[in-house]
Amino acid sequence: MIIVLKPQSTKQMVDNFVDSLQKNYDVKVNEWVGTQSTVLGLIGDTSAIDIDYISAQDIVESVKRVQEPYKKANRKFHPDDTVITLPGGQKIGDGSLSLIAGPCSVESERQIVEIAKSVKDSGAQFLRGGAFKPRTSPYAFQGLKAEGLELLREARKVTGLPIVTEIMRVSHIPLFEDVDIIQVGARNMQNFELLKELGRLDKPILLKRGLSSTIEELLMSAEYIMAGGNEKVILCERGIRTYETYTRNTLDISAVPILKKLSHLPVIVDPSHASGISWLVEPLALAAVAAGADGLIIEVHNDPQHALSDGAQSLTPEQFDQVAKHVNAAAKAFGRKVG
């Protein structure tokens, strides 16, 4: 962190300020005294320093971070990739390509079990399905809630696929006790109270990037979960809001290599919500593999035309089978393990 002090600062004022920084934070302060002003360089872990607090001090002209404000999610402090291993042995982030597939919403036992079987046959290692749905309209289908979770458990029993499903509020955490991977959706990426509570669990959290969130904000949200002790975070790029209206969102493909560079956490891509259009899922999925994503989360429905949510972006089981074949071939071409 670099702090430029105001030109009229006296030596006494500078000394007091430097003393207070070294006393309050775990940093060493280097001082450069120029003809106009004094510049301080803070060396050490500055992630706990509130930049606004520093800016508010009378003696400070300007302040700039040169180090990222996240520590646990930062690759600098953890150079090796984080590999998330589920109790059943499935791994995410180990160099293989993880495929998570299933419907936007769980609708019935027959629907979820049928889809689970077919995506498993096509090579998916995880089953997704929404039970609590954050919909833009309060009049749209809100999910089967606790019953939806029960149906996911049923589909897991039949297929053995671990389940991934979204949580929306802290008070629901007990209901998610035996969910294998808990998803935090884009709209809750900055629900800090929820993130803090999920930080107390020992369970993988799939954290989706917010619609209008920067890469650093996503990493700060991961930091919230990790700061509580839960370091099993999977980052998910799912498209961001731009001026383009052809697609539901714009897939920020550059976020994949950037996140992989800045952080050791696994990064997966959701081409379904990024595009909102089923025929765009395959090209975006292939782009994600090429960009180095650790996995994909794809919406699949046995009857997209009658889906209760996100039918337009859902693949049929047959289409998913083709996409899975092509993404696995691409992964192999990039020297990745498949499965």
Ligand SMILES: [Mn+2]
């Ligand atoms: Mn959806």
